[in-house]
Amino acid sequence: MRHHTHDVIIIGGGMVGAMLAASFGQRGLQTALVEMQEPAPFSPDDPPDLRVSAISIASQRMLEAVGAWPAVEDMRLCPYRRMLVWDGEGRGETLFDSGDIYEPVLGNIVENRVTQLALLSVVKSLDSVDWLCPHRITALSTDTDRASVTLDNGQVLSAALIVGADGARSQVRDLAGIQVERQPYGQHALVATVSTELPQQDITWQRFVPDGPQAFLPLPGHQASMVWYHNEDNVARLKALPEAAFIAEMQATFPQRLGAITQVIERGSFPLIKSHAASYTGQRLVLVGDAAHTIHPLAGQGVNLGFMDAGELVDQVLHAHRIGRDIGSARVLRAYERARRGYNRIMIGTMDVFHHGFADQKLPVKLLRNAALDVANRVKPLKHFAMRYAMGLAGDLPSLARGQLPDGP
Numbered sequence: 001m002r003h004h005t006h007d008v009i010i011i012g013g014g015m016v017g018a019m020l021a022a023s024f025g026q027r028g029l030q031t032a033l034v035e036m037q038e039p040a041p042f043s044p045d046d047p048p049d050l051r052v053s054a055i056s057i058a059s060q061r062m063l064e065a066v067g068a069w070p071a072v073e074d075m076r077l078c079p080y081r082r083m084l085v086w087d088g089e090g091r092g093e094t095l096f097d098s099g100d101i102y103e104p105v106l107g108n109i110v111e112n113r114v115t116q117l118a119l120l121s122v123v124k125s126l127d128s129v130d131w132l133c134p135h136r137i138t139a140l141s142t143d144t145d146r147a148s149v150t151l152d153n154g155q156v157l158s159a160a161l162i163v164g165a166d167g168a169r170s171q172v173r174d175l176a177g178i179q180v181e182r183q184p185y186g187q188h189a190l191v192a193t194v195s196t197e198l199p200q201q202d203i204t205w206q207r208f209v210p211d212g213p214q215a216f217l218p219l220p221g222h223q224a225s226m227v228w229y230h231n232e233d234n235v236a237r238l239k240a241l242p243e244a245a246f247i248a249e250m251q252a253t254f255p256q257r258l259g260a261i262t263q264v265i266e267r268g269s270f271p272l273i274k275s276h277a278a279s280y281t282g283q284r285l286v287l288v289g290d291a292a293h294t295i296h297p298l299a300g301q302g303v304n305l306g307f308m309d310a311g312e313l314v315d316q317v318l319h320a321h322r323i324g325r326d327i328g329s330a331r332v333l334r335a336y337e338r339a340r341r342g343y344n345r346i347m348i349g350t351m352d353v354f355h356h357g358f359a360d361q362k363l364p365v366k367l368l369r370n371a372a373l374d375v376a377n378r379v380k381p382l383k384h385f386a387m388r389y390a391m392g393l394a395g396d397l398p399s400l401a402r403g404q405l406p407d408g409p
């Protein structure tokens, strides 16, 4: 075998790529993490970022297992205990309460940059990880016994395995010639960080109306993140409104129980696209997170799925390394894909059912979904199972999601 500069090269140091680098690095794998943009440092005086995620309990355990959770807590997070889901066109509603299943919280709302910075603080403390930022790759090649990338400064790196963790527009996926099935939902998400009259709440809510869902995610202090799903034209119109007019439309649309919105800190929008790579693997190459799949964000599962991908890859690669097997072999990569593809497909499909089911105005569909929300609220075992599933506490979980970083070689 020819000489490798590293065991693993990860392209993309977002939340998922940084989780992988922290895990591999702590188990002694020589890892290169290539990221094109250094995230801005955190300051407690800064207002919250626009991009926030509902971090599930399983994802929290993964962050704990790699030692990144204390840094998240030191920066900023907002725990929530309850989640209310209701049909804006009917009477059906379901309240999920963590106390029902004897858990202290359902999850935490965390700014994406906070999660990324916390993981990168672990990565940067490890001698085994080379943090190569700001850099992109200009070429990628693989053959039977190694994989190489060329960086934009001309440096060539080689390893047994390349990981594409470079997000929805993955360059690695394109360079590897992996096809992706993309399907826009025809909807955009308008996200607004706002100041609220009422202090931090411990509840997230989601209301479904035919134009799309509306969601409220609490943030620390008197702040919140509001997400309004709508067609592209309406989102563009809302984004361009003067602040006072925008607040007036929000107040008229979002439930009164949230109290007054006093200020709009930031507004942005994202197109909603469902995508699934035809394969998660290539020769000595593997895709994780948004590079492999993107889903409708209404249930806040995107990064949680990506972390589960990372957890599964960590299990497979560290096991192979422990027993002296080639970590970039097709056998190892296929085992990863087998474990993840079906699960991700189910989650993508479930979001489709929500999206189409609540957009449908036909009476039988309306009655059915109200009945479904009612049943979900009253049949406790069903409700508790759904909660555990969404929190990542049910099913066959990777070691990291059970709070353990697997042994190294």
Ligand SMILES: Cc1cc2nc3c(=O)[nH]c(=O)nc-3n(C[C@H](O)[C@H](O)[C@H](O)COP(=O)(O)OP(=O)(O)OC[C@H]3O[C@@H](n4cnc5c(N)ncnc54)[C@H](O)[C@@H]3O)c2cc1C
Binding pocket: 011, 012, 013, 014, 015, 016, 017, 034, 035, 036, 037, 052, 053, 054, 055, 112, 135, 136, 137, 165, 166, 167, 168, 170, 171, 172, 189, 191, 270, 288, 289, 290, 291, 297, 299, 300, 301, 302, 303, 304, 305, 306
């Ligand atoms: C409106 C909206 C709301 C959402 N809300 C939630 C939520 O509540 N909960 C949740 O779990 N998920 C949510 N998501 C999804 C979540 O943001 C993504 O699933 C998550 O960011 C994916 O993480 P990632 O690390 O795979 O990719 P990314 O976060 O996209 O990170 C990719 C990284 O790779 C870098 N990169 C890209 N290309 C290159 C290259 N060529 N070379 C080097 N580096 C490169 C980028 O700079 C970036 O740092 C939401 C998404 C949207 C659109």
